[in-house]
Amino acid sequence: MPTAPAVLGAIAEALLGRTGRVEGVTEPFPGFLDVRLRADPPPGGWHPTHELQFRVTPTRSRRYNIRTVDPDHADRIGLLVATRANGPGTTWAKNLRAGAETTILAGRHIPLRLPGTRRLHLGDSSALGTIDAHTHDRTGHLVAVEVPPAAVAALAQRWPHHHFVPAGPLPGDAMEHWLERAIDAGTLDGIDGALLLGHAQSLQRHRTHLLRRQVLTRRAIVTKPYWATGKEGL
Structure with a gap:
């Protein structure tokens, strides 16, 4: 959730930015926007999970990851933006x-180095687009995402093999309960890596849970926080 003086933001855009034209915006599920953009790709091209930065106010920027790249048009990309927050x-x-x-501020794509071959991808609604980009057309991975209750049915219809957990009043609580039940039920048996995305404090709780229950080792878990309690939202 970067912030910078307005003049520095303008300089960064002038030196590193590229123009993106909005092709369309739809709401495919409650609490989510599908944003389609057209922009000249950087060296190496656009890729799913590619990190982009946008200046959303004169002094604030936000980062989003590409969910899709049009296979027939290398300059057309898609984002899935969660709108539950009011930031x-x-x-x-x-x-x-x-x-x-x-x-759009973007450089050459540098993919995350992820452990394991059958991973747990876990996060909240802010991470759904990134998780889909990581797991699209890949089998064997386990996905669990904490989302607004109103979106569960539609999301489960779109991704029937994922686990969509209705969010409660406090971020991460519902997922923590799901994680406990999943471990007890053997749902995580065979998992050899994990990517945890989203709310910073929740990720630490989930990571500790996986370690305490000896599901994974520290080196097998990658975390990437997107937002945190006590800081300005998304």
Whole structure:
């Protein structure tokens, strides 16, 4: 959730930015926006999970990961943006309209080095687009995502093999209960790596849980926080 003086943001955009044109914005599920953009790719091209940065206010920027790249048009990309939060990134995304232009900061894609061959991908709604990019067209991985209750049915219909956990009042609590039940039921048997994304404090709890129950070792777990309690939201 980077912040910087407005003048530095303008300089970064001038030196590193590229123009993205909004091709369309839809709400495929409650609490999520599908944002389709057209932008010249950086060296090496666009890739699913590619990290992009947008200046959503003069002093604040937000990062999103590419969910899809059009196989027939190398300059067309898609994002899945969660809108449950009320922060500046959510406001920016909700105000996007087809035909509008925005500046994208992006370099050459550097993929995460992930452990294991059958991974647990776990997170909250802010991570769903990234998780889908990591697991699309790949079998054997286990996905669990804490999402707004109103979105569970539609998401389960779209991704029937994923586990969608209705979020409670506090972030991570519902997922922590799901994780305990999944370990007891043997759902995580055979998992040899994990990627945990989303709420910082929840990720630490889930990581500790996996270690305490001896599901995985420390080196087999990768965490990447997107937001944190006590800091300005997405």
